[in-house]
Amino acid sequence: MSFDFSYTDINHPLTIEFVEKFRDITSPLANDCYGRRNIMDAGIKPLRHGMRILGRAVTVQLPPDDNLLLHVALHSAEPGDIIVANTSNDRHSGVWGELMTRAAISRKIGGLVLDGMCRDSDWISNSGFPVFARGTCARGSRKVGPGHMNIPVACGNVVVNHGDIIIGDDDGIMVVPACDAEDLLPICLNKITSEKTRIENINAGSPKPKWLPGAIEKWQASSA
Template sequence: MPGTIVTDVPTPDADAVAALQGFGVATVHEAMGRVGSLGPALRPIQQGVAIAGRAVTALCWPGDNLMVHAAVEQCTPGDVLVVATASPASHGMFGDLFATALMHRGVRGLVIDAGVRDTATLRELGFPAWSRHVSAEGTVKATAGSVNLPVVVAGQTVRAGDVVVADDDGVVVVPRARVADAVTASQQRVDKESAAREAFAAGELGLDRYGLRPVLDRLGVRYARWSDTPEAQ
């Protein structure tokens, strides 16, 4: 449906969104079965910032940010703007003017599978962004795309209304239908890790806690004294 702007996207539960933000990208990704990550190439332009919010999606043509302008109008407080392009693009499609407009609307941040610019100003403004590129190359505003239809970012489909979680570790997308399950699974993982952390602090080894010694044995891993190795000869 090219040339379409969808206006009435469902909003996920606010408490669940806040919980996912607190759990963080790595925990949510693992808890969902290691799915939903947008990969290592989308990097934050800042450090120490974690966000989560409803996805508002925009599909643009490379070097054309017309539909980002259209997407701004559809953003509401707590949203995360997710921008994809119809084919790979490295243009600086987003800068401080967009950030100013989005901050006025209460948007929490940007995820873009292309480039951003004005990064120093974005950091000064406190507007977080995760992007594939940082580029000064400008854009035009001439080609129709879509807003709030599914987009593909780093091989993952992102739908309007999904929950986007982003922090120093990258970005993960939680499908709207899985939000409640993701919260439950993430809490279970946090509890499990807390127990493991206490055990490790008391001196227990991961080899024993996770039952890995039989794995080493099955793989043929053997212990040897230094004096019996070639390095000691």
């Protein structure tokens, strides 16, 4: 079966240059600044400690036991993009493996977030290509379809839209909606600065945060 890849035109709402401004922002920090929202559930984990991803989401919705649209996404995504895929709760087939990873590296894809299973995990872990998944399964999958790209998908109990910013590290995966990214960025950068000051105070012998006495006072008042 052949495809006309023109229908998968990406048209990201954010530029690569803008997304790169989030490079020093971790998933916990972004989550704190976004009101502790939009963090994927902890069941989706990196295949290896130290994996990190940052990029614009290319979303994929798959039927169970099928990875056809993952191949379409792989060969239409732009360098640096993060493929974010929902497998319709499939836990019985590995929809991503070594050959797809080799192709992703060749095309300079930024990473994969998979609400489902992958295989060839040892090779992938040593390849340097970042994959976050529910787990592993040796059984392969079909390439029949149907499926969808560039639509809102649920991944790790978070809705991900095409073009959202994905921040992934050992602590989790944060989804920054493209529509909120410009407003969120300065808040995150300011928090980085304030936490550096806090660390300097701790190292200088002032470990007690300024907010703690007030919080204790409120707790004591509510417990009286």
